[in-house]
Amino acid sequence: MRTARGHWAVSAVLFVMGVLLVVQFRAQTANGGLSNLTTQDLTTLIANLNDRNSELRSEVADLQAQLRTLQGTQQTGASNVGQLQSELQQLRMWSGLDPVRGDGVVIIIDGPITAAASNEILNELRIAGAEAMAIDGVRVVPGTVVGGNPGGLSVENVALPMPFHLEAIGDPANLQAVLQRAGGVISRIAVAQPDVTVEVAATTMTLPGTDRDLDAPDAKPQL
């Protein structure tokens, strides 16, 4: 009788101990995310989120206006053809299917640059708000990546000559500032790959539409 009571007591204590162990372990591992960021990082993050959210708010406003116009036209019985054509044109330019024209920068690269550094320049151009880009006349669409080894780079299976140029449409001052800032991508390449020269100039350009099919043949729309 006494032994049985003892077993119950031990079981109860072990149970509580197990629960506490798990709670303690979880408390230790759940300490990820924002709490790892310094004040400096948080300030950068907040600036990014602020910019992005105001962009998204204007996208929401645009879509609401677009929807109102569509529905308004439908009530009056007028044709929607013009609206659909206008949206089609914007989507085709944005996605890279159609050629575009505008102000931006041209970057001339000479020397044995790595593929990773070339792709890093493209990423920096996106950070600076580039709206359309091309690598030596090949329009950049999702999946357009510089590949190969230094001296033998290629894009979409076409060999890149030396020198080659990257073009980006966007605010020229902003694009130049991001590329050329102290510690930016160009100064990093100058340190890591001293044989490579990278020159940037503002210009007006026309970028071609892509030659690629962007129809994702192996994918299906989610239901």
Next chain:
Amino acid sequence: MSALVARVRRIPSWQFTLGVALLVLGFLITAQLRSLVPRTQYDSSDLPPLRQTAQELQAAQDQLKAQILDLRAQVQAAEQNGQGNAAQITALNAQLGDARLAAGLVALQGPGVVVSLRDSTRPVPPGAAPGDLLVSAADLRQVIDLLWLSGAEAVSVNGERIAVTTPLTDIGSSVLVNSSYLQPPYQISAIGPADLYTRLATSAAFVAYLQNRAQAVGLDVALLQSNDVQVPAYSGTVNLIHARPVASPVPGGSASPIGSATP
């Protein structure tokens, strides 16, 4: 002396077990209470102001994205009920469908690969910075670029679709994709041809990445082949401010002029 030994021997063994267990329990309760003290400072009630602002902004962004996806679906539905020349409306909707697919505005599923990347758990070696042992934006870009080169058709990271304008940047020890703050571990989902996994796993550049970077510092990179990879729709802006149409025949072979489309 022998009386004491005899007395100790009379104590049942379960009392010893219970005694030891209670001792450990006491330690655990103390550890738990102590660890609670600093943690309560990070609860939402009194977060440091910057952290709270960042959290609120990220929550607002998530809401805006959901709203954009919803509005795009409504616009698409309204366009499918568009009025005008029926044949022209049908043709335009088909072209819009292709353009949405090309822009990444359609959520996709299909065969492909999921690559997961986790921070190194090794101790920081002397001379190295702790950040070197974490998954960075450069790691994600490298793997994503190699997936594209292996034939991927649609890619996302932790629910953020990689669109034509998507940048990946580091913020401290974490990564922003489409200006959205992502928490490790990172999962890159890619849809592509049946041999996407083989092409990636056997590509010289990927093997070099694993050896020179991942294995060198102990990043945990895992590849999973799947017949049902899900890639969400891009929920960001498709606005163009600096890019203008090139004066040329209307895209998609349609014969009618765009008219007042240029702002």
